[in-house]
Amino acid sequence: MIGRAAAVLKTMASxxxxAAPIMIVAAHPDDETIGMGAQLWRLHNALxxxxxxxxxxxxxDAAAHxxxxVAEYAFARGVELRAALEAGRAGGVRTEVVGIPDQEACFELISLTQRISQLLRETAPAAIFTQAYEGGHPDHDAAAFAVAAAVWLIAAEGRSPPAILEMTGYHxxxxxxxxxxxxxxxxxxxTIELDAADRRRKQSMIDCFTSQRDLLAxxxxxxxxxxxxxxxxxxxxPQPGELYYETLRWSITGEIWRRQARGALGELGLHAPPWA
Ligand SMILES: [Zn+2]
Structure with missing residues (x-):
């Protein structure tokens, strides 16, 4: 692991x-809380x-909740996020909302990758946290893709890329x-074991996401x-068999998602990516 990222994890675990600049890319308001809610107050310079x-x-979903x-629901989710960050005392975490409609991030992989790479150039974080490619939600996988592609673009420019650190979600x-x-x-x-204060702080964040209560439970x-x-x-x-989001019978299948990824890699000029 790149030294600065290992140092970030060690500091969090202790x-x-x-103090180092950190970037977090989360698909939905609440993913940052699920994955690393207890850590956010430790980050004094994070985007x-x-x-x-x-x-x-x-x-x-808007009607069900x-x-x-849809606009009212989107607004409420933004309010919930701001309340959660406040409840979690995450005053060192600035937010920027890209605002792609939920479930549609895989159709915006190119612009999303370009925005992340621009932010990497501007903020040069020590590490970038995001979600795992695990078929839990197509937007989570899109976040994983866009972060990886942005880091490849940065490396191709000869810049020192941040290590990508993953938080857990679901699959x-x-x-x-x-x-x-x-x-x-x-x-x-x-693995960071949360102490009583961590758990209380994280619970108070979770309590702010009233529209997501069933999922967060x-x-x-x-x-x-x-x-x-x-x-x-x-x-x-990401895994054999039916992906979790495919079991939900949305319009997006893994095949559709991968077709978008293939197109985006070509458009971004990542024809010979580092994984090959
Ligand atoms: Zn999510």
């Missing part, structure tokens, strides 16, 4: 503040890039909804796990 607005365009429309484990773990890869995992508060991102081949499925 409970100390992280959290929110990829989507959290509100699927078809309006079903009792909102008048299918056979018929089970697996949380708090990664799909297997040849990468060491740093499926995650435990005992640990947060991190690892350096594997060198993914985004043209292959």
């Amino acid at each position: 409970g100390d503040a992280v 959290l890039l929110q990829v989507t607005d959290g509100a699927p365009r078809d309006g079903r 009792g909102y008048a429309g 299918a484990d056979g018929p089970r909804f697996a949380t708090g773990t990664f799909l297997a890869a040849d990468r060491p995992i740093t 499926r995650f435990d508060l005992e640990t947060e796990r991190f690892r350096e991102a594997p060198n993914y081949d985004f043209l292959q499925p």
